[in-house]
Amino acid sequence: MPQPHEAPSSSLSLTPLNRILSPPLGLIPPNTPPRLYSSCVSHFLSIPWCACLIQTPNTVPFIPQCFNPKSPAHDQLVGATLAGPRGLQHMLCFFHTEDEAHLQDADRPIMHVSSLFALGEGLSGYEGVLHGGMIMTMVDEAMGVLHEINLALGKTGEIFGAASVTAGLEIKFLKPGPINQTVLANAWVDGVEGRKTRIKCELRDGNGIELAQCSSTWVSVRARM
Template sequence: MVQPRLPSEDVSHFLSIPWCAALLAQPDVHTFVPTSRLPEDDARHSPSRDQLFSKTLRDADAVPHCIGFYKVPSPDASPNATPHSAPITAASQAADPAFLVRSCSLLFDLRPGVIGFAGSVHGGLIASLIDEAMGNLFLANHYAQGCEMEANRPLPPGTIDVDNARFLTANMTVRFQRPLPAPKVVVVTSSLDRIEGRKLFLAVTITDEHLVEFAKCEGMWMTVPRERM
């Protein structure tokens, strides 16, 4: 997948917020368009077939702006201390595979239209933000792997090839830490925690510019080889 250009309105919006601009200006940070905001094809279909974030919530009073970013891995980085390569398969369980990009974040601009009970952001939307961030960790790895291929660099030992598998949400345990007010810009960060067989466990947090934590989650995703889809 060719990386699409970030919408200028999203870039300018977050760069106008000093703490967001500081995050995006960090060394080796790469920005990307989240899955739900990828451009539609000629038939007006989203590549991810998403409707919730791409259309329903893409409103001036809901979630008008969103951008993804991750730290670009160094060319000689090894994702873990026990080398192994290739996708997760029955034969790869003797080692501890990992992602090329272990963590990525999404910036969300939350407007008053997402408020639920007592003036705080609806809990169902908070869970959706978390799920969105988890899914984009796989997209970030897809992009990072593409950059390695373009540079004619092999994936470091231990790297999971995300292009050889599909990843599906299996379970989410969300803990609401405190009410999340709106309007507010938040960072939702998803990180690979551990892998058990075909189960991938991700850790997610929702924070603001002061690193106040509003919610956290342990998500479990299942790996399905593409030949089985």
Template sequence: MKPESRNDLEHFRADPWCASQLSAPNIVVATPDGRIAKPGDGDALFARTLNGPDTIAAYLTFYKEPHRKGTLIPQISSFLTLRPGLNGWPGVCHGGIVVTILDEVSGQLIEVNKRNGAIPYPMLMTAYLNTNFIKPVPVPSTILVRAKVTNLEGRKCYVETVVENQQGHVLASAEGLFVAVKGKL
């Protein structure tokens, strides 16, 4: 675990709601791939721009450990602590940021499955992300984002993702299609 993820883990373990889910049996806890800067400014949005005490102060992903390599991990969950630098209206997260979070956690689900050998393609990109805003996402707050694979079909991966508050109310949802890229960009 990277040092920054240790701070994020401590942050979420200090919250009883988060701690109860992070301490479930057979749970893998990880720093999301996008939170780690890549060479050539890769993942700069979540690794730098949205990684700070006034934006996304803490971010961790967790999922049930797969029974064996190559099997699909059907769902992941992520905790994110949102701060006022993400406001659209005072006390409300900007809708574009909510969509960005839905897209990022959906992509993290694909990355986890690529590492586990369940998705063989090196790069998938968002083809569409149909989003529903149900209730405002409050800021500051800690949210739970759940992403699940609904279908794998050749080069296509279909994902449903939701943003929930501590009471379990769905604040936003998305249905997405991610397609494996042919060749280089």
């Protein structure tokens, strides 16, 4: 009789990848496409309201690892499947430092990160309306970036020393989202309890209209499970 397939014996690797790209921070991972950062920044600087955000004093821009995959086996949903002229054209994140010592102080984590998404026409559900599943993907990535940037900067704390995964997510859709436009996600740490992080996020369009609100719980995990 045919035997059932056995589960793979190898464990699932959840080792942090440290693929954040930020020349201002000196973070340039190996095999990064040479124009990835410059083309992304140039795109958003061409949009006046985005330029105002990323040119504010003490603002540090970076590209998250989901838009800079390590290999064809990593970060493929956003970095390959969704990325492109008709999908997610660009994603740029940024945070603000409180003072000159903030980056070097390991005991002062980054608690708020904003993410700009340039949306193409291929992300619609109803005609002209951004698909709700795409909104959930964007806010999930925007919230996950908080752990990535703190890990890359060497911030202390159990939650920043290991990979973290989404344990729960609750979202409220407030307004239809646009396509062929840019939207802004603001994510912030709402609380930390042991290995769990509570993170909230809001999504707004270029006019500042709130499109969605999200609350989530993240859990830091071992490198292999």
